[in-house]
Amino acid sequence: MKKYVPVLKRAQLFAGVGDDEITSMLSCLDARLHTYKKGEYVLRQGEHLNDIIILVSGNLHIRNDDYWGNRSILGHIDVGEMFGEAYVAPESGALLNDVVAIEDSAVIFFNVKRIITTCSSACRFHAMVVQNMFFAISEKNKKLVQKLVHMSKRSTREKLISYLSEEAKRHNSPNFTIPFNRQQLADFLSVDRSAMSNELCKMRDEGLIEFEKNQFKLL
Amino acid sequence: MKKYVPVLKRAQLFAGVGDDEITSMLSCLDARLHTYKKGEYVLRQGEHLNDIIILVSGNLHIRNDDYWGNRSILGHIDVGEMFGEAYVAPESGALLNDVVAIEDSAVIFFNVKRIITTCSSACRFHAMVVQNMFFAISEKNKKLVQKLVHMSKRSTREKLISYLSEEAKRHNSPNFTIPFNRQQLADFLSVDRSAMSNELCKMRDEGLIEFEKNQFKLL
DNA sequence: ACAATGCGGTTGTTTTTACAACAGAAAGTG
DNA sequence: CACTTTCTGTTGTAAAAACAACCGCATTGT
Numbered sequence: 001m002k003k004y005v006p007v008l009k010r011a012q013l014f015a016g017v018g019d020d021e022i023t024s025m026l027s028c029l030d031a032r033l034h035t036y037k038k039g040e041y042v043l044r045q046g047e048h049l050n051d052i053i054i055l056v057s058g059n060l061h062i063r064n065d066d067y068w069g070n071r072s073i074l075g076h077i078d079v080g081e082m083f084g085e086a087y088v089a090p091e092s093g094a095l096l097n098d099v100v101a102i103e104d105s106a107v108i109f110f111n112v113k114r115i116i117t118t119c120s121s122a123c124r125f126h127a128m129v130v131q132n133m134f135f136a137i138s139e140k141n142k143k144l145v146q147k148l149v150h151m152s153k154r155s156t157r158e159k160l161i162s163y164l165s166e167e168a169k170r171h172n173s174p175n176f177t178i179p180f181n182r183q184q185l186a187d188f189l190s191v192d193r194s195a196m197s198n199e200l201c202k203m204r205d206e207g208l209i210e211f212e213k214n215q216f217k218l219l
Numbered sequence: 220m221k222k223y224v225p226v227l228k229r230a231q232l233f234a235g236v237g238d239d240e241i242t243s244m245l246s247c248l249d250a251r252l253h254t255y256k257k258g259e260y261v262l263r264q265g266e267h268l269n270d271i272i273i274l275v276s277g278n279l280h281i282r283n284d285d286y287w288g289n290r291s292i293l294g295h296i297d298v299g300e301m302f303g304e305a306y307v308a309p310e311s312g313a314l315l316n317d318v319v320a321i322e323d324s325a326v327i328f329f330n331v332k333r334i335i336t337t338c339s340s341a342c343r344f345h346a347m348v349v350q351n352m353f354f355a356i357s358e359k360n361k362k363l364v365q366k367l368v369h370m371s372k373r374s375t376r377e378k379l380i381s382y383l384s385e386e387a388k389r390h391n392s393p394n395f396t397i398p399f400n401r402q403q404l405a406d407f408l409s410v411d412r413s414a415m416s417n418e419l420c421k422m423r424d425e426g427l428i429e430f431e432k433n434q435f436k437l438l
Numbered sequence: 439a440c441a442a443t444g445c446g447g448t449t450g451t452t453t454t455t456a457c458a459a460c461a462g463a464a465a466g467t468g
Numbered sequence: 469c470a471c472t473t474t475c476t477g478t479t480g481t482a483a484a485a486a487c488a489a490c491c492g493c494a495t496t497g498t
Contacts, residue, residue, distance in 0.1 A: 064368055064371070070372070070373065072367075074368070074371070085360065086358075086360040087357070088353065088354065089354035089357050090354070092357070092358065092361065096364065096365065116353060131335060134307065134308075134335060134353065134356075137353075137356050138304055138305055138307045138356055139305075139308050141304065141356060141359060141360055142305040142306070142311065144360065144363040144364065144367065145293060145315065145316070147367060148291075148363065148370065149283055149293070149315070149316075151367065151371065151409070152283070152291035152370065152409040153409075154289065154409065154455090154456080155485085156485070181444095181445070182445070182446060182447090183444095183445080183446090190371040190372075191485075191486090192487070194446090194449095194486085194487080194488090195485055195486065195487090196485095197446060197447055197448085198448075199485095200447095201446095213445095213446090373454095373485090374454070374455090374486095375454085375455075400474095400475070400476090401476060401477090410456090411455065411456050411457070412476085413457080413458090413477080413478080413479095414454085414455055414457090416477055416478085417477075417479090420477070420478085432475095432476090439498100441496100441497090441498090442495100442496080442497080442498100443495080443496075444494085444495075444496095445492105445494080445495095446492090446493085446494105448489105448490085449488105449489090450488095450489095451486105451489105452485105452486085452487075453485085454483105454484085454485070454486080455482105455483085455485080456481105456482085456483070456484080457480105457481085457482075457483085458480095458481085458482100459479090459480095461476100461477085462475105462477085463475080463477100464473100464476095465474070465475085466471100466472085466473075466474085467470100467471080467472075468470095468471085468472100
């Protein structure tokens with residue numbers, strides 16, 4: 001687990017906390033490392049969760065498949081990002097969606113109660129972690145609202161523009177790489193892949209964008 | 220402001236805190252009461268926010284109007300509910316959407332820094348408020364994901380079923396009242412009002428649901 | 439080397455939705 | 469009460485998306 005300390009150090013949850021402190025916190029927070037092969041489930045709908053989880057290697061999708069097999073990708077987790085935080089509240093109930101590794105991945109589980117119950121002893125930086133988590137959840141909240149803004153656009157083109165504009169803004173550049181292939185992007189925006197592909201090409205022909213695979217450029 | 224203490228007491232943020240403690244906390248947290256007439260803006264896109272806000276009377280919508288005037292209702296705030304929490308993080312930037320009173324409303328602003336920086340003095344219950352806020356943000360998070368699930372449904376009917384099913388579950392009853400009129404529900408689900416109205420009536424004719432105004436019954 | 443698989447793009451058809459326009463009911467106002 | 473305004477349902481038409489089927493290309497694995 002120690003080899004991931006540098007990754008944790010860059011994670012928002014441990015912002016401002018040094019390597020040594022992180023190392024000593026690992027046991028304090030009951031940290032457990034788990035690894036998954038591509039395609040395996042990290043969390044499954046219906047399970048109960050008492051942990052906050054950080055992705056330390058790989059790539060994850062938050063997915064929801066409904067009765068009829070329609071798949072929605074509700075979001076993706078990058079290295080260093082935290083997830084599971086929607087279930088920290090005591091009575092929050094069972095998980096409502098799946099978390100799936102879309103490439104070989106490693107995550108670290110942290111006991112929620114240990115995090116929010118500041119321990120008296122060694123962990124001088126514990127209070128900082130609590131505050132970081134606070135901000136992290138709050139930011140995730142903002143992200144979710146932003147995704148809602150994309151999804152609430154009526155047409156496929158508007159959804160694409162909304163999503164791509166935000167990505168460009170986030171990367172501070174009109175050039176950027178997205179974490180989805182076409183099918184995944186379609187699932188993310190809840191549209192049909194072929195229709196979306198069509199729309200993307202039209203937008204390219206109209207000179208709005210350029211792209212190659214996952215790389216996009218806004219003009 | 221004191222007349223709203225009973226409302227605050229029922230609010231999740233102050234769960235487990237007594238009337239007297241709440242009253243004494245009001246100044247500690249720099250609480251400010253504001254009132255709004257129906258249609259007035261509580262928060263506007265582009266503003267900066269350093270407060271957590273609780274609705275103590277009335278009804279609010281979180282809205283997003285885009286360049287072309289398309290209106291989306293991202294969510295609604297009930298009495299006792301908290302909002303603004305997506306902007307508690309220091310570098311969280313300007314507000315991305317509006318909060319509008321859809322009836323005469325009153326809200327109380329609380330300084331975020333005062334909340335998350337536990338004061339040493341009188342506020343014995345301050346730590347509890349922090350934890351409550353934690354859980355509240357986390358729950359809101361879950362709500363947002365749930366809304367994403369509705370929005371990610373492909374057809375109007377599926378969106379309606381997804382939304383109505385959840386409301387029924389939330390109310391623990393197949394009978395419930397929704398906080399939207401038809402236009403607002405359409406904006407909430409990002410569909411055309413008339414098409415939705417049409418679909419609702421078809422569903423009624425097929426014996427799936429009954430409704431009258433905002434009252435619904437699932438069969 | 440070759441088959442199998444996955445991905446992205448294209449096209450035509452069908453279904454669904456958006457849009458526009460209107461009518462009746464309900465609610466609010468002077 | 470008369471009047472306006474708002475809300476809901478209805479219909480027909482136009483636009484858009486979903487769907488299905490297929491192709492070419494790159495990647496993978498044996």
